Amino acid sequence: MLRIHSIWIIVLLHLPVIWCMTNSKREKLRDETASLFKHGYEGYMKYAYPADELRPLSCGPLHRDPDPNNIGINDIHANVSMTLLDVLSALPVIHPTAFPKAVQLVAEKVSFDQDVKVQVFEMTIRALGALLSTYQTLDDLPDDPAQQYYKGRILELAYDLGKRLLPAFQPVTGIPYARVNLRYGLLKGESIETCTAGAGSLLLEFALLSRLTGDDRFESLAHKAYLALWNRRSTQNLLSNTIGTHGHWLAPGMSGVGAGMDSFFEYGLKAGIMLDEDTYTDIFYDSYAAVQTYIRTSDGFIYRTIQTRLLQPASPSTIDSLSAFLPAMQVLAGDIESAIKSHLVFWNLWRKHNAMPESWLWQERKIEWTGYPGRPEFIESTYYLYQATKDPFYLRVGEKILQDLKTRTKTRCGFATLKNVMTGEQEDRMESFMLSESLKYLYLLFADEPFPNSNTVFTTEGHPLRILKNLLRSPSNPRRAMRKGENPTCPVYQPFSVGGSYTKGIALGIEGREDYDYARSLIYGLSGTGVEIEDGRRIWYDGGKCKIPVESKFAFEIVLSPLNVTDPSAVPPEDPSPGPSKVEQDSATGDYLISDIEGLRLGVRWRFDGKGYDVVNIGPHRIRQGQNVIVQDPAMRGHLPIPSSPSINSESPPELTLRFISYPPSTAFISMPGSATEGQILLHAIGATATSGIDFVPATGTDSTSTEPAWRIGNQPARLVIPPKIDDQLYQGCSKISLESLGINSDASEPFVLMVSRGGCTFFEKLEVAKDLGAIGVLVIGYAPLEEGEAVPPEREYERERGFEDGLIRPSAEYEESHPKYQYIKDVGMVYTEWVIGEVLRRLVETEQNVIGIEILNIDGHNDGSTPANGSEEAKNFLSSSKFHEEKNKDTLTNQGYLMVGGWPIMNLRVIDSDNKYVFTGGKPP
Ligand SMILES: *[C@@H]1O[C@H](CO)[C@@H](O)[C@H](O)[C@H]1NC(C)=O
Numbered sequence: 001m002l003r004i005h006s007i008w009i010i011v012l013l014h015l016p017v018i019w020c021m022t023n024s025k026r027e028k029l030r031d032e033t034a035s036l037f038k039h040g041y042e043g044y045m046k047y048a049y050p051a052d053e054l055r056p057l058s059c060g061p062l063h064r065d066p067d068p069n070n071i072g073i074n075d076i077h078a079n080v081s082m083t084l085l086d087v088l089s090a091l092p093v094i095h096p097t098a099f100p101k102a103v104q105l106v107a108e109k110v111s112f113d114q115d116v117k118v119q120v121f122e123m124t125i126r127a128l129g130a131l132l133s134t135y136q137t138l139d140d141l142p143d144d145p146a147q148q149y150y151k152g153r154i155l156e157l158a159y160d161l162g163k164r165l166l167p168a169f170q171p172v173t174g175i176p177y178a179r180v181n182l183r184y185g186l187l188k189g190e191s192i193e194t195c196t197a198g199a200g201s202l203l204l205e206f207a208l209l210s211r212l213t214g215d216d217r218f219e220s221l222a223h224k225a226y227l228a229l230w231n232r233r234s235t236q237n238l239l240s241n242t243i244g245t246h247g248h249w250l251a252p253g254m255s256g257v258g259a260g261m262d263s264f265f266e267y268g269l270k271a272g273i274m275l276d277e278d279t280y281t282d283i284f285y286d287s288y289a290a291v292q293t294y295i296r297t298s299d300g301f302i303y304r305t306i307q308t309r310l311l312q313p314a315s316p317s318t319i320d321s322l323s324a325f326l327p328a329m330q331v332l333a334g335d336i337e338s339a340i341k342s343h344l345v346f347w348n349l350w351r352k353h354n355a356m357p358e359s360w361l362w363q364e365r366k367i368e369w370t371g372y373p374g375r376p377e378f379i380e381s382t383y384y385l386y387q388a389t390k391d392p393f394y395l396r397v398g399e400k401i402l403q404d405l406k407t408r409t410k411t412r413c414g415f416a417t418l419k420n421v422m423t424g425e426q427e428d429r430m431e432s433f434m435l436s437e438s439l440k441y442l443y444l445l446f447a448d449e450p451f452p453n454s455n456t457v458f459t460t461e462g463h464p465l466r467i468l469k470n471l472l473r474s475p476s477n478p479r480r481a482m483r484k485g486e487n488p489t490c491p492v493y494q495p496f497s498v499g500g501s502y503t504k505g506i507a508l509g510i511e512g513r514e515d516y517d518y519a520r521s522l523i524y525g526l527s528g529t530g531v532e533i534e535d536g537r538r539i540w541y542d543g544g545k546c547k548i549p550v551e552s553k554f555a556f557e558i559v560l561s562p563l564n565v566t567d568p569s570a571v572p573p574e575d576p577s578p579g580p581s582k583v584e585q586d587s588a589t590g591d592y593l594i595s596d597i598e599g600l601r602l603g604v605r606w607r608f609d610g611k612g613y614d615v616v617n618i619g620p621h622r623i624r625q626g627q628n629v630i631v632q633d634p635a636m637r638g639h640l641p642i643p644s645s646p647s648i649n650s651e652s653p654p655e656l657t658l659r660f661i662s663y664p665p666s667t668a669f670i671s672m673p674g675s676a677t678e679g680q681i682l683l684h685a686i687g688a689t690a691t692s693g694i695d696f697v698p699a700t701g702t703d704s705t706s707t708e709p710a711w712r713i714g715n716q717p718a719r720l721v722i723p724p725k726i727d728d729q730l731y732q733g734c735s736k737i738s739l740e741s742l743g744i745n746s747d748a749s750e751p752f753v754l755m756v757s758r759g760g761c762t763f764f765e766k767l768e769v770a771k772d773l774g775a776i777g778v779l780v781i782g783y784a785p786l787e788e789g790e791a792v793p794p795e796r797e798y799e800r801e802r803g804f805e806d807g808l809i810r811p812s813a814e815y816e817e818s819h820p821k822y823q824y825i826k827d828v829g830m831v832y833t834e835w836v837i838g839e840v841l842r843r844l845v846e847t848e849q850n851v852i853g854i855e856i857l858n859i860d861g862h863n864d865g866s867t868p869a870n871g872s873e874e875a876k877n878f879l880s881s882s883k884f885h886e887e888k889n890k891d892t893l894t895n896q897g898y899l900m901v902g903g904w905p906i907m908n909l910r911v912i913d914s915d916n917k918y919v920f921t922g923g924k925p926p
């Protein structure tokens with residue numbers, strides 16, 4: 001006989017935990033990558049050198065194309081042994097024995113005095129970057145006369161190349177021409193068209209060249225070009241992708257993060273790191289905020305191109321493979337959470353096609369351009385994310401990449417371009433970045449090599465460059481003052497875990513994230529239909545993992561002003577240059593003190609540690625990390641909170657406690673208020689709420705004593721109806737059955753919850769059937785564990801493979817609110833719990849004929865939605881992990897002078913009164 005009294009059952013088996021990769025396996029993969037690299041390098045040297053590139057299928061040299069319009073080849077082919085140049089900086093890391101000879105060949109044979117028209121950007125990132133990086137590597141080697149000679153010669157070559165690129169900078173706007181002839185300079189009739197990335201990604205190489213040679217022209221021209229672009233930004237801080245050297249954006253104005261724009265962002269961030277100059281860092285974070293606000297979709301996964309002026313998604317909905325650099329940059333910027341998401345999209349693209357298609361239509365979910373020329377961006381991002389998270393998932397991604405490169409692109413003498421990732425058809429070309437970047441980043445991933453930092457960066461072509469302390473410019477005095485109190489920090493990555501804290505619970509890796517399958521659905525689709533995000537329509541998915549995430553708003557502005565009592569909605573004009581009578585910086589702490597809020601405009605941005613927002617500027621004053629903003633103006637009282645839009649999908653807490661109560665067989669449930677005392681608490685379990693149906697909000701004071709037939713936290717127990725097995729089959733709730741067969745008196749309007757098993761139909765259909773029967777809720781019981789040797793039913797294969805099958809899932813599906821079906825099931829609640837719970841209840845009912853009541857409580861066992869009075873570990877974990885809690889905690893935080901926006905505090909802003917006490921900011925004073 002089965003009797004369980006008040007036992008907490010928390011089933012944590014079968015959850016996907018982090019699977020490790022052993023060091024020896026990782027090292028094996030590293031060595032395998034190194035041997036692939038050597039294969040490609042030796043092949044190039046044997047069959048192609050001194051040509052710029054190798055033909056990997058015919059095993060011969062590839063030369064410039066006589067057709068001047070073939071810019072795909074001729075922009076890069078300068079007759080300078082480009083592949084050798086480009087791999088120079090990778091050799092000391094992966095193939096050190098080949099390095100001295102390679103340096104010697106470059107130093108003695110390469111000449112930039114060539115009659116070739118080439119792209120300034122390509123020559124800069126591939127050749128100039130390689131030379132500067134090699135110069136710095138040689139500089140680190142012990143003094144040896146031969147190396148000294150070559151070192152000098154390498155810098156000479158770099159300087160010579162730099163000077164040959166200078167004619168491109170003729171336009172007064174500062175925006176350089178895209179192409180020059182290395183011998184004759186700017187040619188007559190040269191096209192004025194260039195792109196943002198081309199003109200804006202010269203900073204690192206040009207600045208270092210200037211500082212090493214003492215010739216300031218390079219750095220100042222690259223700086224001017226960068227600012228010339230940024231100064232032409234839109235009011236939303238967006239740039240377009242093509243511009244004329246005369247300074248006008250060219251039609252059609254498109255803004256995104258891929259081709260034509262990518263390294264503009266990257267170089268702002270990296271120039272800030274390498275040169276330690278705020279101008280670049282500030283531009284980067286402003287441009288990044290615009291990307292997160294306008295380019296990123298609301299689910300936080302897709303970065304699509306938009307029309308710069310209309311702010312509408314571009315059509316066709318192209319996303320190119322170059323955009324896969326983004327996660328790497330996001331890691332470097334400190335936004336690891338966004339990096340994980342954007343990387344998952346590209347991971348699924350690679351996984352589906354066993355390579356990265358050149359471009360893809362994200363809305364149609366199909367390939368647009370099938371080629372894969374061995375590009376490095378996705379590999380680079382995988383490497384950065386592994387370093388940031390140390391999650392072995394990224395090593396497994398690398399392993400898959402390695403296998404695909406080996407089986408699909410490796411040839412007798414090198415690595416072929418894939419002409420078609422679907423058919424595997426190859427093309428006779430090996431771009432220099434296949435060795436210099438793709439295999440190098442893959443090697444660094446497996447070698448577990450930390451990425452450079454603090455005045456050292458990898459260029460966009462993967463060449464490490466650094467500025468030694470003696471070449472750094474010391475900050476000016478005003479700048480020093482502004483940076484008082486600055487405390488730049490990067491949030492430490494915390495893997496998501498069951499139980500709320502990494503040290504305590506079971507750490508779930510990237511593959512255990514709730515949105516892992518969501519990202520997959522963006523590429524693979526769901527059961528042949530599709531997830532439409534842009535227009536808000538959502539579809540149902542039986543797997544239950546398809547919760548559509550909604551990101552908090554990334555950046556916004558708030559205008560402070562005294563409340564206008566006659567017209568509360570009136571916004572007074574902005575004060576564009578607030579003086580010391582309104583805002584002043586405390587010279588000791590670096591904090592900003594606001595004594596008069598009238599007309600102040602505050603820029604607010606999402607913090608990368610996920611704790612809420614920070615003020616980043618007050619009008620023209622920039623607030624740096626670590627500096628606080630203190631508002632001490634009586635007008636602030638009663639003026640806030642600020643209405644705002646960040647939305648939290650559903651108010652239901654993701655998890656609930658279910659409490660089951662057992663009553664003697666004869667109990668007439670309808671008389672519940674009196675009979676409640678007859679029941680005995682049978683067991684507690686954890687349930688996951690569905691993201692649609694009713695919101696499980698706490699019952700209000702009146703609700704908790706009423707018999708209102710709705711399912712609410714803390715309401716009366718409802719009767720749990722457990723349908724008997726029919727033909728040894730559990731009832732799945734997919735087709736209607738008679739109330740009589742369930743033992744329900746259809747005349748009495750008794751509120752009941754229907755227990756159904758998972759499978760057979762969608763969660764949505766279960767809700768519809770339950771509604772038809774008149775239930776107020778559905779309790780879905782998970783799949784039974786399979787018997788030893790039992791075949792996996794088709795509908796479970798996918799989840800089983802992913803390891804998601806047996807744990808708690810959140811049933812989800814949202815129709816647009818106006819959808820008739822959405823409306824129909826809106827007052828029926830759905831909760832999911834594990835199989836074992838259902839089994840315990842069923843057996844009890846079958847053997848003892850008891851009646852079961854079901855109550856739902858907050859996760860901490862309190863039924864009123866309040867936080868636990870005392871800090872048990874569980875309660876603490878709950879507090880730190882639950883967004884729901886943030887909402888509940890609003891009053892406490894506003895009481896401490898925090899401003900809340902959409903449930904999140906602005907962390908570096910506090911409101912105090914004249915006695916330095918925190919002001920209650922929640923509307924009325926307490
Ligand atoms: C390539 O460069 C070498 C010298 O570096 C020169 O001798 C040769 O003529 C060049 N070839 C072409 C096709 O310009």
Ligand SMILES: *[C@@H]1O[C@H](CO)[C@@H](O)[C@H](O)[C@H]1NC(C)=O
Pocket residue numbers: 564565566567570572
């Ligand atoms: C308040 O708003 C009203 C209507 O917009 C306007 O006429 C009035 O000047 C405002 N008062 C202040 C003090 O700004």
Ligand SMILES: *[C@@H]1O[C@H](CO)[C@@H](O)[C@H](O)[C@H]1NC(C)=O
Pocket residue numbers: 869870871
């Ligand atoms: C909370 O716990 C502490 C000891 O951990 C105890 O002294 C205190 O009385 C408890 N408070 C309540 C309200 O239970």
